[in-house]
Amino acid sequence: MPSLEDELFPSTPGKFKIDRNHTMNRQFHRCFASTSTMFLWALFLVALTASYLSFQSFVDSGSRYFTASWGGIQWEKQIRNSAQIRRSNGKSVLVTGAAGFVGTHVSLALKKRGDGVVGIDNFNNYYDPSLKKARKSLLNNHGIFIVEGDINDARLIARLFDIVAFTHVMHLAAQAGVRYAMENPHSYVHSNIAGLVTLLEACKSANPQPSVVWASSSSVYGLNEKVPFSESDRTDQPASLYAATKKAGEEITHTYNHIYGLSITGLRFFTVYGPWGRPDMAYFSFTRNILQGKPITVYRGKNRVDLARDFTYIDDIVKGCVGSLDTSGKSTGSGGKKRGPAPYRIFNLGNTSPVTVPTLVSILERHLKVKAKRNFVDMPGNGDVPFTHANISLAQRELGYKPTTDLATGLKKFVKWYLSYYGYNHGKAVN
């Protein structure tokens, strides 16, 4: 039988070979063996501590990356309060990108009718974050809590689903903007691809699974020339990385519907505008420049043809979003497993009445009572498409979607908001 020493120090040629007949030697070896055992244990403990510490620092740096400042009893209480349903058969909805343009309006509409709403937004600086903070205050005043965090933070999203059994997710967080994709392509992959997958992973694992309604884009029609654009038209020729990531989103959501039974509705928004809008969009930046007496750049297509968009007013878009939530049908999976087929739908949400960009400028001039300084420039090859035009018959049939605001009426409301928000008085900013 090998002794303990033999097992710890196998009898191999070399300096640790034990002479069994020598007592001193034996004592020395016993002593040495126990010291070495302790040494090995100490080494083991040091290694264990080191790996624990490095794991912690990995987790911490991950949290720092997401600038997460979430958690705690008070934080959870605010989430539960915000998610409270105050009508019969109401919904509890997680709205991503809630401090964004569409997110703010949809959150308010849901809250006003008695649904529970919890928002999440990373408040990035793609455009002036103070506008996002102002939208957040507006939502807070209506009892809507916005979690500051990124949809790529899987721990945070999982925690939200632990706290609230959301019936629906209205996914509006995204890197928007067609032309900015040439400047910062990775931000599109981060939000529109990686963020989407992280969110869908959480939705698929949630019990019960929520129904998901999310923002795709009219830009998926890309170089399609058949008008008006119908959902069944080809969408495999994106003209920008933005469009490509939105198209990828449609395919990615399809796999989650197919494999896990998530109910999915994708909404192809057509150039949404209105109060509390996005400063990077043409109608908004044109307004700013016109009021400041600065020139505006108006792009023109091939052969000097005017560009045109199916500009869609925010209130009409909100109705389409709410209609989608109300008709979404249930997800069928549980425990991350599909239990039956679930709805997969895609709808155009447009105004179905395109207007040229020069006409947009003329309407703004009328409402602002200021003449614009136009610089006409050939459309650069930066992802723009010459025109968009939605066929909305599918949304009309399935969602009862019926836009009612024409561009002149909608821009009037936008200008009124703009002048008030930025403190204009008779054409001059007072702050």
Ligand SMILES: O=C(O)[C@H]1O[C@H](OP(=O)(O)OP(=O)(O)OC[C@H]2O[C@@H](n3ccc(=O)[nH]c3=O)[C@H](O)[C@@H]2O)[C@H](O)[C@@H](O)[C@H]1O
């Ligand atoms: O429906 C969508 O899927 C997208 O709509 C929106 O994209 P677009 O339709 O490109 O809106 P927007 O930038 O307002 O340009 C409007 C028009 O003004 C022209 N335009 C623009 C800027 C400029 O300086 N000059 C100009 O002529 C420009 O050439 C264009 O013809 C969203 O931003 C996008 O996130 C996405 O949701």
